[in-house]
Amino acid sequence: DGKMFYAVATKNGVQYRVGDGVYLLPEAFSFSMKPASPAKRPKKEAVDEELYPEHYRKYSEYIKGSNLDAPDPFRVGRIREIFCHIRSNGKPNEADIKLRICKFYRPENTHKSMKASYHADINLLYWSDEETTVDFRAVQGRCTVVYGEDLTQSIQDYSAGGLDRFYFLEAYNAKTKSFEDPPNHARSSGTKGKGKGKGKGKGKGKASASCEQREQQPVELKLPKLRTLDVFSGCGGLSEGFHQAGVSETLWAIEMWEPAAQAFRLNNPSTTVFTEDCNVLLKLVMSGEKTNSLGQKLPQKGDVEMLCGGPPCQGFSGMNRFNSRTYSKFKNSLVVSFLSYCDYYRPRFFLLENVRNFVSFKRSMVLKLTLRCLVRMGYQCTFGVLQAGQYGVAQTRRRAIVLAAAPGEKLPMFPEPLHVFAPRACQLSVVVDDKKFVSNITRTYSGPFRTITVRDTMSDLPEIRNGASALEISYNGEPQSWFQRQIRGSQYQPILRDHICKDMSALVAARMRHIPLAPGSDWRDLPNIEVRLSDGTTTRKLRYTHHEKKNGRSSSGALRGVCSCVEGKPCDPADRQFNTLIPWCLPHTGNRHNHWAGLYGRLEWDGFFSTTVTNPEPMGKQGRVLHPEQHRVVSVRECARSQGFPDTYRLFGNILDKHRQVGNAVPPPLAKAIGLEIKSCVLAKLREDMAETSAAEKMETMESAE
The missing domain is CATH 3.40.50.150 (Vaccinia Virus protein VP39)
Known part of the structure; x- marks a missing residue:
């Protein structure tokens, strides 16, 4: 049928054989389930400018720490055939090699979308009987995909035993939106071999066997640390x-x-x-x-x-x-x-x-x-x-x-x-x-x-209040995500340490309480109102006293400036206002600092932390430090998790000491990858030294034999 078939194809020095698992670029193929588009930001409602006088500063759509543009991970497939078409002159067109592959689904590619991936292991796949043809050019590397029941070790041990390891337990049927037992030929492949190859069952078995040997060689050398x-x-x-x-x-x-x-x-x-x-x-x-x-x-x-x-x-x-x-x-x-x-x-x-x-x-x-x-x-x-x-x-x-x-x-x-x-x-x-x-x-x-998100990192931690200081508390629940299962480790009697957060003043606490829970919320969403504080005092409304040339007036014609400097004059100390829910200094200097985007900002469940800081301050330039739902800054434990420290890792000193230790550290997962x-x-x-030694020994025995 005008095709030439091959047992092996090589790219960048890596051999790919029939039966191998492969990484492909995300655009190499798509799934029959249309991905749920990420939650688009709600369209801008008309805002009451008198109540929210700083909201006009939020015209940029981009939210720091948001994952809306994070790419898809690699597609994973298993090679069924390696071939190229035969040209009209009878010669194979080796410049354009194709792979016939079986598609694997990730949890988020099924109809359950992202919600499924949050609870699943990150290396869990679903077998499917869907096949497609892709360009060999789209291949990004080799990986191992096994049927979980075929393993002789636990899934955890298998997964931790090396890079690029995936497993599946079920097959996914996109037409019926159901999960089923995988067919027999899916299970054995990659371990025992014999697939339903088109008359190529034997070849496939061999390829899989060689694949296994390749995987298992490096183990026996004990490495001195x-x-x-x-x-x-x-x-x-x-x-x-x-x-x-x-x-x-x-x-x-x-x-x-x-x-x-x-x-x-x-x-x-x-x-x-x-x-x-x-x-x-x-x-x-x-x-x-x-x-x-x-x-x-x-x-x-x-x-x-x-x-x-x-x-x-x-x-x-x-x-x-x-x-x-x-x-x-x-x-x-x-x-x-x-x-x-x-x-x-x-x-x-x-x-x-x-x-x-x-x-x-x-x-x-x-x-x-x-x-x-x-x-x-x-x-x-x-x-x-x-x-x-x-x-x-x-x-x-x-x-x-x-x-x-x-x-x-x-x-x-x-x-x-x-x-x-x-x-x-x-x-x-x-x-x-x-x-x-x-x-x-x-x-x-x-x-x-x-990608790993804020939700993956800390959604399992119990709710605490502003200023929580109990050094040891109970988790009050099981881990929810793969990351949480890794980070908790196997503690015999689980105890949660350092889930403590800085105690903020009554005024700052009130500001945090009034930051909405919507993604991207920050100080610009604060209402200009009088609030009774926990210490019994009452805040003042922020007064707008000057005509702001740059930003003009509000839709109702209200002033937007808070200091004489907006009129091109020097600042007047008498213009300063204290004890207001909207901090006076932010509109004062906002124009030349990107409107202080992110100050008093909440983290986003589906987003990520800005660089973890040595001292989480709502007014700090470092980025969003408020919990996505609770009215407090992030806890020491949450920061430690954002750096990838195991929950069992001990910190020392007072709360600021601990924040500083975590914020200054190299994230262990980064260090591990380099290690x-x-x-x-x-x-x-x-290996080289051993090979040289044995070669030298052979030489010696030959010489002594002479």
Whole structure:
């Protein structure tokens, strides 16, 4: 019938065989169920401008932290045939290879839509008997899809045992909108083989078997964990992720700030945690000391196999160029101290983590000097920007990462994204001297799993009030989402810690109470009314006293200015108003600050956190910090979850200390993804070394035989 069939096709060095699971771009095929379009914002009603005098400032549709434009995750299929059409000249058209695939449904692709995916595992699929033909070009990678009942281990263990693993328990019938037992040929495929191949049953069995062998090879090598020194460790987010990846054992940590050091100790009782200045410590070691003044043993040359940390960059973090003063600040900075540690200990691997703008400080000079130092020491190095939201947290947090590997080691790659995320938060290229740098990451748009939302993160937590301070309470319920099941872990007697929130003043509490629950609500939705506060006093209405040139008057002709500066005159201190529900300072300076969008803003259940802050303030510039439904700021536990810390992770100190520990940390899921890349480099080198050793031994036996 004019087709040429193949057993294997290769793309980017990866082999695809009949029976393999594949990732495809979301546009490769569609489903018969039309996706429920995301809840569009309700059309603007006419607003009572006298009651809501600041509402006119809300003309932009874009809401920060909203997922309305998050892409679909990859489509998943199973290859039935690999073929190309035969041209009129009788030759196969190999430039245009096609795949015949079986479609898998994700929970959100069925008629149950997003609601189903919220309760389901993120790697759950449904078999379907729908087939389609796609271009080989649409293939984005290989994955494993198994029938859950065929597993010899638990679904949890299987899923946690490697990347790109999916399972199904049921088939979905789109015509009847029903879930059924999968047919026999669906179950066995990928494990035993024999499908209803068109006379190709045998071939399919072979392909599946080889697929199994490929999957199972790497397991037997036991990996010794890298002895790690974590500098500027904070409460331990980076180390926690590395431990979850199984790549390292943090034997030493340095953290100057006592509460964070205490938190690190609570979670890593066997780590030696130093609270000295890192420069003092290094001088001690270099002068031959074995212990510090407290008798703690210092790591010696040759002890440290991995060095990681996030040196604070105050002092030279501006964007403008170096001058002699800021350059000397840089030379005495913690970045340079951290590089000195690398120079002294010469670890196998080195990781520097920092804010996104690290790569731009001083016209990228800080980045260049860092790389220059590492290269001068003989290290291979690379840099990139990663978005934590793409590794499984409901938060936008872009971080600069510099990775280095000693001579003879393999230099780690950056981990491919696991989750789709809001595209405008995923602009990760770096421009240095008008050249654009991108990392090795190829999954720039889609990814294996759906995005994690605020609802996934915290919908299971019990309701608390403004100022709640009980350090330990009960969960009062089961986890609702896949993320919550992961984050709670397997606690023997579940106890919820640190679900506490800052106690806000009576006036701030009243403002929070009056912010509507609709997505995108913030201070501009506050009514201009008198309210009796919990302390017995009453607020005043905000008076509009000046003609605002820029914004004109309201529809009824009311004034919109609150200070003489709107008329081009200097500010008059007498214009200031206090104790109003609408904070006077926001309309005062709103025009030049994007109308202070997001102040007193609520999180959105279907959205994500702005970068988790060290101190949630409704008036802070950092973004929305109010709970989606409760009249309070987010709790410490909610912030910790937005960073991906397990619920069992301990924090230390008062509420502000805890917020600061969480807000300053590297999200463990991001660290884990990087750790897995380092681990694969260690494994690859171990394999090479073993191969070389056995080859050398063979040579010896041959020589001795002669």
